[in-house]
Every structure is written in structure tokens, then in C-alpha cells.
């Protein structure tokens with residue numbers, strides 16, 4: 001069982017524009033031709049922050065057109081927010097806040113031995129890293145820059161803590177880098 005941050009980013013390190021748009025991302029590649037189908041098949045539970053969740057609510061029509069459902073995940077999900085957010089019909093969601101340790105334990109218990117996916121955003125993935133709970137980063141780097149936006153991973157984590165284990169080209173629009181996090185390496189500095 002691994003805890004994985006799997007996400008796409010712009011070349012200059014942003015996972016969404018400042019106003020949470022992903023329109024720049026879609027022309028860069030088809031998710032079904034990426035490692036995503038194999039990745040999600042091994043995920044037993046997932047966690048995301050409220051901006052990511054609200055993107056899904058705002059774009060429910062597009063998500064339905066792509067997947068047939070406003071909530072495409074069959075796995076149990078944890079949504080981090082300090083606010084009260086509306087639930088999505090049919091979604092297996094728990095709304096949580098604060099320290100990630102307890103949530104991680106709940107995710108592990110629910111995942112049936114499968115992997116845990118930290119969907120994003122970057123700071124939430126960073127919170128799991130700060131707690132020494134993040135095992136892998138799987139980052140699809142798009143052939144586009146945004147200049148500013150929502151950060152991929154707003155932490156300082158220096159080599160050799162991150163170990164590149166594979167690099168794969170996915171056409172002209174994307175490359176995927178996979179890293180393991182060496183938890184015995186030097187501690188990252190926030």
C-alpha cells in the first residue's frame with residue numbers, strides 16, 4: 001500500500017490557473033492514453049482539498065459527459081475543508097479538516113490493501129509529506145506554461161529525498177516522471 005500524489009502540472013509547476021481552470025490541460029493529452037487507467041485500478045481510497053472538490057461540482061456536466069457520473073470515483077473519498085460543503089449525489093465522501101494523520105489511518109483502513117491517492121492540491125499533498133506519509137509522486141508534465149497559478153508542491157524537498165525512478169514521454173504534449181520519497185533522507189523544509 002502506497003500513498004501517492006498523482007497529478008498533471010504545467011512545465012512551470014502549476015496544476016491549475018489562479019482561478020482554478022484546467023482548460024489548458026485537456027489539449028495536451030488524453031487521460032485514457034496515459035498511465036491513469038492502470039493507476040486508478042490500484043487505488044483504494046482518495047483525498048482532495050476543497051478547491052479540487054468544488055472544481056468537480058462546478059464542472060459536473062463535463063464530468064458526466066466523460067464518465068457518466070458527476071462523481072467518477074468508486075473508492076471512498078475524504079474532502080478536506082474548514083467549511084460546510086454540499087455533498088454530491090451518490091458520492092462516497094467524508095468531509096474532514098485539520099491534521100492528516102487521523103485521516104490517513106482512516107483511508108488505510110478503508111482501502112483494502114490498495115494504494116491511497118492524494119488528488120491535490122499541492123499543499124494538501126505537502127501536508128501528507130510533512131507528516132512523512134507520502135511515498136510517491138507521479139507527475140505528468142504538460143508542454144505548456146502558465147506563469148502563475150495553483151502550485152504543484154509548495155515545499156522545499158531536496159535531492160536525495162526524491163528519487164526519480166522513471167521518465168516516460170507521452171506524445172508531444174506530456175512527459176510522466178515518477179519519484180519515490182526516501183523517508184530516511186534529509187527532512188524537507190517547508
Ligand SMILES: NC(=O)c1ccc[n+]([C@@H]2O[C@H](COP(=O)([O-])OP(=O)(O)OC[C@H]3O[C@@H](n4cnc5c(N)ncnc54)[C@H](OP(=O)(O)O)[C@@H]3O)[C@@H](O)[C@H]2O)c1
Nearest residue numbers: 008016020049050051052055080081082097098120121150
Ligand atoms: N492538474 C491536475 O491534474 C489537477 C489535479 C488536482 C487538482 N487540480 C486543480 O488544482 C486546483 C487545486 O487547488 P488548491 O491549490 O486550492 O488546493 P485544494 O487542496 O484543492 O484546496 C485547498 C483548500 O482545501 C482546504 N484544506 C486543505 N487542507 C486542509 C486541511 N488540512 N484542513 C481543512 N481544510 C483544508 C482549504 O480550504 P477551505 O478550508 O476554505 O475549504 C484550502 O484552501 C483546483 O483547481 C483543482 O481542480 C488539478
